[in-house]
Amino acid sequence: xxxxxxxxxxxxxxxxxxxxxxxxxxxxxxxxxxxxxxxxxxxxxxxxxxxxxxxxxxxxxxxxxxxxxxxxxxxxxxxxxxxxxxxxxxxxxxxxxxxxxxxxxxxxxxxxx
Amino acid sequence: xxxxxxxxxxxxxxxxxxxxxxxxxxxxxxxxxxxxxxxxxxxxxxxxxxxxxxxxxxxxxxxxxxxxxxxxxxxxxxxxxxxxxxxxxxxxxxxxxxxxxxxxxxxxxxxxxxx
Numbered sequence: 250x251x252x253x254x255x256x257x258x259x260x261x262x263x264x265x266x267x268x269x270x271x272x273x274x275x276x277x278x279x280x281x282x283x284x285x286x287x288x289x290x291x292x293x294x295x296x297x298x299x300x301x302x303x304x305x306x307x308x309x310x311x312x313x314x315x316x317x318x319x320x321x322x323x324x325x326x327x328x329x330x331x332x333x334x335x336x337x338x339x340x341x342x343x344x345x346x347x348x349x350x351x352x353x354x355x356x357x358x359x360x361x362x
Numbered sequence: 363x364x365x366x367x368x369x370x371x372x373x374x375x376x377x378x379x380x381x382x383x384x385x386x387x388x389x390x391x392x393x394x395x396x397x398x399x400x401x402x403x404x405x406x407x408x409x410x411x412x413x414x415x416x417x418x419x420x421x422x423x424x425x426x427x428x429x430x431x432x433x434x435x436x437x438x439x440x441x442x443x444x445x446x447x448x449x450x451x452x453x454x455x456x457x458x459x460x461x462x463x464x465x466x467x468x469x470x471x472x473x474x475x476x477x
Contacts, residue, residue: 258465286405292395292407292410292418293406293407293421294397294404294405294406294407296404296405338464338465338466340466349451349470349471349473350399350405350451350453350471351468351470352453352455352466352468354465354466354467355464355465355466357464357465
């Protein structure tokens with residue numbers, strides 16, 4: 250069964266606008282970590298942001314922020330002031346102390362100039 | 363659909379031994395990727411295949427690592443000889459297309475410990 254689900258295979262955003270990528274996950278654990286990775290055409294994975302489940306405050310990294318809803322098991326990524334360089338595949342991932350990393354299938358983000 | 367299958371799930375070996383990790387991609391997918399995840403370096407792409415042909419192996423750390431894809435349903439990643447710094451989780455993923463912007467489906471990973 251898929252632990253991590255990204256329901257949006259593709260998303261598009263206008264440069265300078267804001268876009269939100271969705272991710273849901275399934276777990277019975279209470280302590281875990283969530284991640285968003287970016288994979289540009291170079292194919293190397295870049296960690297964008299991470300969230301510890303025990304923290305109520307949503308993580309932020311410059312233009313990237315998350316909306317972590319623990320009860321709903323939802324972990325969306327918001328990209329503000331989108332730039333052309335943000336165009337990439339974005340993978341949501343989950344890890345706990347008892348589970349190795351689990352990945353969603355990815356969302357392809359296109360940024361229109 | 364069984365998803366991407368990796369074996370073994372866990373491997374513990376001694377330094378100097380040969381290690382072979384295996385991956386079965388999703389049927390119908392023609393691209394396969396090997397990744398390594400460590401605390402120090404995060405998630406790295408090691409190599410990927412398109413239609414069984416290695417396209418980019420620039421991420422392979424050194425000659426001790428080799429990967430093969432003899433057919434569309436099977437790939438191996440071999441480390442010979444293994445070293446403690448090779449300890450990591452190795453993921454295999456497959457995709458319908460070799461294009462960079464297609465969805466990838468990840469396997470559960472193989473946790474390798476080299477003592």
